[in-house]
Amino acid sequence: MSxxxxxxxxxxxxxxSVPTEAQxxxxxxxxxxPLDELDPGDPQAFENESMYxxxxxxxxxxxxxxxxxxxxxxxxxxxxxxxxDIIKIDTDSVRFSNIAGGVALNVPGSNPxxxxxxxxxxxxEQLQAVRERGTPSxxxxxxxxxxxxxxxxxxAVSPANLAVLxxxxxxxxxxxxxxxPIGEEFDWVDRVSIELTAMTLATLFNYPQERRxxxxxWSDVMTTDPGPGxxxxxxxxxxxxxxxxxxxxxxxxxxxxxxxxxxxxxxxMAHSPQSKDxxxxxxxxxxxxxxxxxxxTTRNTLTGSVFALDxxxxxxxxxxxxxxxxxxxxAETIRWQTPLSHMMRKANEDVxxxxxxxxxxxxxxxxxxxxxxxDSKLENPDDYIIDRKNPRQHLSFGFGVHRCLGNRxxxxxxxxxxxxxxKRFPEIKVIGNPVRALNHFAKGYESMTVVIPxxx
Amino acid sequence: xxxxxxxxxxxxAQTIDAEDGEFLMQEAVNNAVPxxxxxxxxxxSCATCHVYVEPEWLAATGARTEMEEAMLDGTFGVESNxxxxxxxxxxxxxxxxxxxxxxx
Numbered sequence: 001m002s003x004x005x006x007x008x009x010x011x012x013x014x015x016x017s018v019p020t021e022a023q024x025x026x027x028x029x030x031x032x033x034p035l036d037e038l039d040p041g042d043p044q045a046f047e048n049e050s051m052y053x054x055x056x057x058x059x060x061x062x063x064x065x066x067x068x069x070x071x072x073x074x075x076x077x078x079x080x081x082x083x084x085d086i087i088k089i090d091t092d093s094v095r096f097s098n099i100a101g102g103v104a105l106n107v108p109g110s111n112p113x114x115x116x117x118x119x120x121x122x123x124x125e126q127l128q129a130v131r132e133r134g135t136p137s138x139x140x141x142x143x144x145x146x147x148x149x150x151x152x153x154x155x156a157v158s159p160a161n162l163a164v165l166x167x168x169x170x171x172x173x174x175x176x177x178x179x180x181p182i183g184e185e186f187d188w189v190d191r192v193s194i195e196l197t198a199m200t201l202a203t204l205f206n207y208p209q210e211r212r213x214x215x216x217x218w219s220d221v222m223t224t225d226p227g228p229g230x231x232x233x234x235x236x237x238x239x240x241x242x243x244x245x246x247x248x249x250x251x252x253x254x255x256x257x258x259x260x261x262x263x264x265x266x267x268x269m270a271h272s273p274q275s276k277d278x279x280x281x282x283x284x285x286x287x288x289x290x291x292x293x294x295x296x297t298t299r300n301t302l303t304g305s306v307f308a309l310d311x312x313x314x315x316x317x318x319x320x321x322x323x324x325x326x327x328x329x330x331a332e333t334i335r336w337q338t339p340l341s342h343m344m345r346k347a348n349e350d351v352x353x354x355x356x357x358x359x360x361x362x363x364x365x366x367x368x369x370x371x372x373x374x375d376s377k378l379e380n381p382d383d384y385i386i387d388r389k390n391p392r393q394h395l396s397f398g399f400g401v402h403r404c405l406g407n408r409x410x411x412x413x414x415x416x417x418x419x420x421x422x423k424r425f426p427e428i429k430v431i432g433n434p435v436r437a438l439n440h441f442a443k444g445y446e447s448m449t450v451v452i453p454x455x456x
Numbered sequence: 457x458x459x460x461x462x463x464x465x466x467x468x469a470q471t472i473d474a475e476d477g478e479f480l481m482q483e484a485v486n487n488a489v490p491x492x493x494x495x496x497x498x499x500x501s502c503a504t505c506h507v508y509v510e511p512e513w514l515a516a517t518g519a520r521t522e523m524e525e526a527m528l529d530g531t532f533g534v535e536s537n538x539x540x541x542x543x544x545x546x547x548x549x550x551x552x553x554x555x556x557x558x559x560x
C-alpha cells in the first residue's frame with residue numbers, strides 16, 4: 001500500500017530561520033497527518049525537504065517512532081531521531097548489528113545483485129535470507145570480521161597518504177575552477193562537484209582518469225531505486241550495471257594482486273594478509289561501499305556549501321574576511337547537509353530506547369539528518385553558522401567502529417576547493433533553486449545552476 | 457593538576473596543565489592541541505584523539521577499554537602503545553606524561 005501523500009506545495013528553497021509560506025503550509029500538512037502514517041523514509045519528502053518537518057514533529061512527539069509494515073514500502077522499521085539515542089545505538093555494535101540491518105532503508109528485493117547471491121533458481125527461503133543480509137561488505141559486518149575488512153583498506157585514506165594526495169587534489173581543483181565560464185550559467189554539480197570527486201575516486205581506485213565518470217555512474221546506480229527518469233530505469237538495467245562493476249572489481253583485484261603493492265584500495269586489499277579469506281561477494285561489496293562512500297557524499301556536500309553560502313550571504317562575507325574559517329565552514333556544511341541521511345541497524349536482542357521497546361530482529365533507522373537538527377543538543381540547529389562552537393561535533397560521519405572511513409578525504413577536498421575558490425572568485429551566484437535528488441539515503445542535488453560574475 | 461606534553465605532528469611540542477579527574481582528550485581540546493579533535497565527545501567512538509604513549513608511561517596510563525580496543529581495530533597506524541586519549545583520566549599518577557599525537 002502506498003502512503004505517499006501528494007505534495008500540496010513544493011518547498012524547494014533552503015530552510016531559513018523564518019520559513020516561507022509554502023514551507024509553513026507543508027509543515028501544517030505534516031502536523032495534520034496521523035502519526036503512524038508518517039513514513040520518514042518516503043523519498044519524495046527528501047526531494048522537497050519536507051522531511052525536516054516530519055523529523056521536527058517526531059523529535060517533539062515521538063522521538064523513537066515505529067512505522068508499521070502496511071504504512072511503508074520498506075516494511076516495518078523504527079526511526080530514531082534524537083542525537084543522544086542515535087549515538088547510543090551507533091556505538092553499540094553488541095546489541096545492534098550491521099549484519100542484516102542493511103546499510104540504507106531498502107525496498108526488499110529491489111537490489112538485483114543481492115538476489116544473485118542466492119544462486120540460480122533460489123527457493124523463496126534462500127532469496128529471503130540473502131535479501132535480509134544484503135551484499136556483504138565492511139559496512140554490514142560486525143566485529144571482529146569488520147575490522148579485518150576495514151583494516152585492509154584504511155591506509156589508502158591515512159593522514160600520511162592524504163598528505164601525498166593534497167597537492168594533486170589542489171592542482172586538479174585549480175584547473176577545474178580555471179576552466180569555468182565567467183558571466184555564463186552552468187551546472188555546478190556536473191562541472192565541479194562530480195568532476196573533482198570522480199578524479200579523487202579514480203586515484204583512490206587507481207582507475208584510468210579518462211574513464212572516471214564510469215565510477216560516478218556505478219555509484220549512482222548503487223544508490224538508486226530503478227524508475228522513470230532515474231539513472232537506471234529498470235531492474236534489468238540496474239542488474240547489468242552491477243554486473244559490470246562486479247567484473248571490474250574482480251579484474252582490479254586480480255591485476256593489483258599480481259602487481260607491486262601500492263596505496264590504492266584494491267591493491268591494499270589484494271596484498272592484505274587477511275584478504276585470502278575474503279569471498280568474491282565480499283570484495284565486490286567492499287568495492288561498492290568504498291565507491292559510494294567516496295562519491296555522492298562529498299559531491300553533495302560540495303554543492304551544498306555553495307548553496308548554503310549563497311543563501312546566507314553574511315556567512316559568505318565572514319568566510320571571505322577570514323579564510324581561516326574554511327575548516328570550520330566545512331564541518332558546519334557537513335552537519336547542515338548531512339549527505340547520508342541515515343544508517344540501518346538490526347536489534348540483536350530486545351532493547352529499550354527512549355521508552356520504546358525495540359524487539360529482537362527489528363530494523364532501526366538512525367536518522368543522522370534529524371539528530372543534526374536536534375535543538376536539545378545544538379543551538380539554532382536549522383541555521384547555517386560557519387563559526388559555530390564545536391562545529392566538528394555532528395553526526396554526519398556516524399560513530400563507533402563503522403564511523404566514516406574517508407572523512408579526512410572529504411574534508412580535504414572541501415577545504416582545498418574553498419581555498420582555491422576564495423583566491424579566484426568574489427562571488428558564486430545560485431540561479432533559482434537546485435534540483436534535489438529523489439533519494440532518502442544519499443541526500444543531495446541532481447543539478448544546481450550558478451553564475452560566476454567575475455574573477456579577481 | 458598534571459603537566460602533559462604532546463609531541464605534535466610538525467615536530468614541535470605543546471605542554472598543557474590538565475585538571476585531575478578530567479579526561480585527557482577534553483583537556484587537549486580545551487588547549488587547542490593540534491591533531492586532537494575529539495569529534496565523538498569522549499566515548500571512544502571516532503579515534504580522532506589517537507596518541508602514542510611513551511613506553512615508560514604505559515603502566516601509569518592503564519589498559520585500553522573494550523570499546524577503545526574495537527575502535528583501534530579499524531584505525532590506521534595503530535601500535536602497541538596506541539591509546540585514545542579520551543579514555544585516559546588525568547591524575548597525579550600521569551604528571552609529566554609525554555605522548556605523540558598520531559594525527560587523525
